[in-house]
Amino acid sequence: MLRLSCFQRNATSIPRAGAKATPFSEKFRAQRVQAATRPATLAGRVAKKCLLLRRRLDLAAEPWNPYWTKVQDSAPCEAEILRIVQDDNHFVQNDGQGGAVPHGVRPAVRLAGQCYNGHLILRPLIFCRFCLSLLVMKEPIDNTAVTDRVALAGTREHWATRIGLVLAMAGNAIGLGNFLRFPAQAAQNGGGAFLIPYLISFLLMGIPLLWVEWAIGRYGGMYGHHSAPGMLDKMGRYRWLKYIGVFGIFTNIGIAAFYCYVESWTLAYAWHSLVGTFQAATTAAGEPVTAQKFFMSFTGHREGSLFALPGEALVFFLITLVINVSILGRGVSGGIEKVARIGMPILFLFAIVLVIAGLSLQPGHGNVVESPWNGLNFIWQPDLSGLSNPTIWLAAAGQIFFTLSVGIGCVQAYASYVGRRQDIALNAMSAGWLNAFAEIILGGSLIIPIATAYLGLAMVRGDGDISGFALGFFTLPQLFNNWGWFAPIAGIMWFGLLFIAALTSTLAMGQPVLAFLEDEFGVARKHAALIFGTITLGLGFFCVWLMPGGAFDEFDFWTGTFALVVFALAEIIIFAWIFGMKRGWEEITRGADIAVPRVFRFIIQYVTPLFILVVFIGAMFKPEAPWGEAISGLFAGQGWSVASDSVVGRIMHKGADAYHWFDPVTGRGTTHLVQDLTRLLLSAVFVACGVMVWYAWRRRGRAQS
Amino acid sequence: MTSSAWIMLICVWSIVAALAGYFLWRVLTTPQKPDNESGDAPGPADL
Numbered sequence: 001m002l003r004l005s006c007f008q009r010n011a012t013s014i015p016r017a018g019a020k021a022t023p024f025s026e027k028f029r030a031q032r033v034q035a036a037t038r039p040a041t042l043a044g045r046v047a048k049k050c051l052l053l054r055r056r057l058d059l060a061a062e063p064w065n066p067y068w069t070k071v072q073d074s075a076p077c078e079a080e081i082l083r084i085v086q087d088d089n090h091f092v093q094n095d096g097q098g099g100a101v102p103h104g105v106r107p108a109v110r111l112a113g114q115c116y117n118g119h120l121i122l123r124p125l126i127f128c129r130f131c132l133s134l135l136v137m138k139e140p141i142d143n144t145a146v147t148d149r150v151a152l153a154g155t156r157e158h159w160a161t162r163i164g165l166v167l168a169m170a171g172n173a174i175g176l177g178n179f180l181r182f183p184a185q186a187a188q189n190g191g192g193a194f195l196i197p198y199l200i201s202f203l204l205m206g207i208p209l210l211w212v213e214w215a216i217g218r219y220g221g222m223y224g225h226h227s228a229p230g231m232l233d234k235m236g237r238y239r240w241l242k243y244i245g246v247f248g249i250f251t252n253i254g255i256a257a258f259y260c261y262v263e264s265w266t267l268a269y270a271w272h273s274l275v276g277t278f279q280a281a282t283t284a285a286g287e288p289v290t291a292q293k294f295f296m297s298f299t300g301h302r303e304g305s306l307f308a309l310p311g312e313a314l315v316f317f318l319i320t321l322v323i324n325v326s327i328l329g330r331g332v333s334g335g336i337e338k339v340a341r342i343g344m345p346i347l348f349l350f351a352i353v354l355v356i357a358g359l360s361l362q363p364g365h366g367n368v369v370e371s372p373w374n375g376l377n378f379i380w381q382p383d384l385s386g387l388s389n390p391t392i393w394l395a396a397a398g399q400i401f402f403t404l405s406v407g408i409g410c411v412q413a414y415a416s417y418v419g420r421r422q423d424i425a426l427n428a429m430s431a432g433w434l435n436a437f438a439e440i441i442l443g444g445s446l447i448i449p450i451a452t453a454y455l456g457l458a459m460v461r462g463d464g465d466i467s468g469f470a471l472g473f474f475t476l477p478q479l480f481n482n483w484g485w486f487a488p489i490a491g492i493m494w495f496g497l498l499f500i501a502a503l504t505s506t507l508a509m510g511q512p513v514l515a516f517l518e519d520e521f522g523v524a525r526k527h528a529a530l531i532f533g534t535i536t537l538g539l540g541f542f543c544v545w546l547m548p549g550g551a552f553d554e555f556d557f558w559t560g561t562f563a564l565v566v567f568a569l570a571e572i573i574i575f576a577w578i579f580g581m582k583r584g585w586e587e588i589t590r591g592a593d594i595a596v597p598r599v600f601r602f603i604i605q606y607v608t609p610l611f612i613l614v615v616f617i618g619a620m621f622k623p624e625a626p627w628g629e630a631i632s633g634l635f636a637g638q639g640w641s642v643a644s645d646s647v648v649g650r651i652m653h654k655g656a657d658a659y660h661w662f663d664p665v666t667g668r669g670t671t672h673l674v675q676d677l678t679r680l681l682l683s684a685v686f687v688a689c690g691v692m693v694w695y696a697w698r699r700r701g702r703a704q705s
Numbered sequence: 706m707t708s709s710a711w712i713m714l715i716c717v718w719s720i721v722a723a724l725a726g727y728f729l730w731r732v733l734t735t736p737q738k739p740d741n742e743s744g745d746a747p748g749p750a751d752l
Binding site: 161162163166191192193195199373374376377380381382419421422423426427429430433434436437440441591593594 | 706707709710711713714717718720721722724725728729731732733735736737738739
């Protein structure tokens with residue numbers, strides 16, 4: 001161990017006025033004077049070189065840099081230097097004579113002094129190790145001086161209130177899936193028994209991922225990065241880490257494109273509920289009005305056509321985009337937080353009113369044919385035999401992914417505006433359980449009980465393939481007509497709550513993209529919001545135009561289903577295994593307002609990655625037959641036939657009659673052409689995001705040099 | 706509703722509602738720490 005006394009050999013004691021005397025500061029000042037006054041010797045020049053190099057790299061000012069941890073683990077004498085460097089970073093911000101000393105210079109001088117003043121034998125060793133470490137070290141990316149970052153920290157955006165942050169996070173998680181997807185999934189996968197794998201997945205995968213994403217976000221925010229590439233780049237020494245973060249941009253852009261379109265439907269439906277479109281018995285042409293027909297006409301679907309250019313839907317799409325862009329342009333606390341603080345209580349209020357109204361329907365009154373409680377019974381009746389079915393476990397795990405909005409990059413972006421010492425553990429739990437409340441209690445008690453009351457359970461159940469989307473958009477607007485004067489209000493409440501749920505989610509998708517443009521390219525926030533709106537309009541128009549051909553489904557599958565599992569798997573491996581669980585656990589628990597159970601350290605490191613890996617493999621190779629049969633068939637030598645909705649099945653266009661881009665008879669394009677074009681477009685978007693990340697870091701490198 | 710459905714519903718609803726309520730109450734009643742522990746201007750350790 002390099003003794004501190006050897007540093008003091010040539011030290012001159014210079015007291016620091018007005019500050020508590022600290023041995024390190026005294027020694028440091030002596031080193032500094034020494035480094036400045038004795039450059040004539042070879043060793044002095046070497047020390048000066050070290051100083052200049054250190055200042056350029058700005059590394060010494062980052063005691064939390066992974067590089068230093070490595071040093072600390074590997075070399076005791078350098079660990080001593082590390083300690084000094086860290087101490088210096090905690091020192092006063094003036095030089096004791098009223099002048100400011102830029103952070104980074106102080107430890108750099110000290111380090112240079114170590115090389116010069118160290119033990120005769122250790123001195124060259126330290127210096128060699130130092131030079132070697134500079135060669136193998138990760139590229140220095142942060143060209144912002146620490147003093148600048150101190151200034152930035154005072155002016156950077158932040159959440160105005162804690163409840164605002166939690167509601168914004170809950171709003172990010174609560175989306176259309178809570179009210180449309182969850183009830184259908186629960187009813188199709190064992191009813192009440194579905195909740196057992198659901199809650200287990202929530203505990204083993206959902207909560208750990210939430211904590212990990214919050215921790216990554218807050219950690220990245222400390223370095224001024226508010227989007228995934230910059231955050232992941234800071235998690236380790238590898239240059240490729242930032243390219244994993246491309247998923248955190250690409251997924252948001254891709255999902256926002258089609259999700260904004262669906263969001264615009266809810267706005268349009270709320271409007272049509274207000275003006276009484278669904279209450280009219282017949283159209284102007286004398287045809288009976290059904291919500292399904294309305295939907296087809298609204299979205300421009302025509303029999304046999306791959307294209308659609310619906311005027312009204314495009315107008316509402318534009319209105320929705322303008323709303324999103326204007327809110328995003330107002331900033332984190334001025335826009336997103338305000339919307340969450342106003343919108344989320346309204347969402348819960350609307351949902352509670354509709355649940356009470358729906359469950360209080362009585363058979364025999366009006367057109368009610370069956371008790372809504374039978375619908376609730378249908379969802380909650382536990383079929384425990386299904387617990388041994390892997391399909392149900394995969395469905396439950398998949399639902400957790402969709403509902404919590406993990407693996408997208410939104411949670412990290414929001415968490416990056418949380419202060420370094422502020423709590424994330426309690427906030428994450430609160431947002432996560434609020435989402436579970438909205439999904440299980442409110443979402444599960446809305447569409448199926450109301451539909452059961454008016455249509456009967458047999459019709460709702462149908463052939464077993466329940467579509468929450470069809471019930472929400474086709475059935476409910478029609479059924480609300482039975483509620484008399486309350487019908488338009490119920491319609492506005494239903495589609496209003498869906499609109500708020502979707503809006504708070506699309507705002508969360510916009511934030512990482514805006515932050516990326518702001519942080520890495522210096523784009524002003526309002527301009528960044530406009531760029532995001534333009535990209536979403538372009539990709540969204542592609543979805544609208546080719547929706548009948550299957551472009552919408554392709555966007556949904558590759559960005560909203562596949563990419564988020566890949567990203568979640570990558571980020572938890574990076575967090576637990578590259579960043580390191582020791583530091584990761586410190587990040588999660590720093591400033592925590594609840595005691596985080598220590599068992600989660602083990603879960604995050606081993607169980608969650610394994611869990612996601614199983615989900616990933618399950619999605620890749622989902623068999624055509626039930627899992628049990630498929631596995632036994634595989635061992636019996638019958639091979640493995642993937643399902644058409646598996647990732648491999650999708651890639652291979654499995655289930656299609658014949659694969660060709662143009663119909664051999666009519667010569668017109670087929671859905672395969674649209675699907676492949678959409679995949680090409682999405683691949684191009686992904687590559688473009690990757691190129692932007694590469695270019696942003698290249699710019700940084702140039703700025704530094 | 707059948708008794709098993711009732712049991713399932715009551716168990717899950719009570720767990721979810723209790724936990725959501727408890728954590729929300731904790732958020733509402735626990736003051737957020739300042740960005741910097743001492744409340745001063747943030748230093749390098751706060752970045």
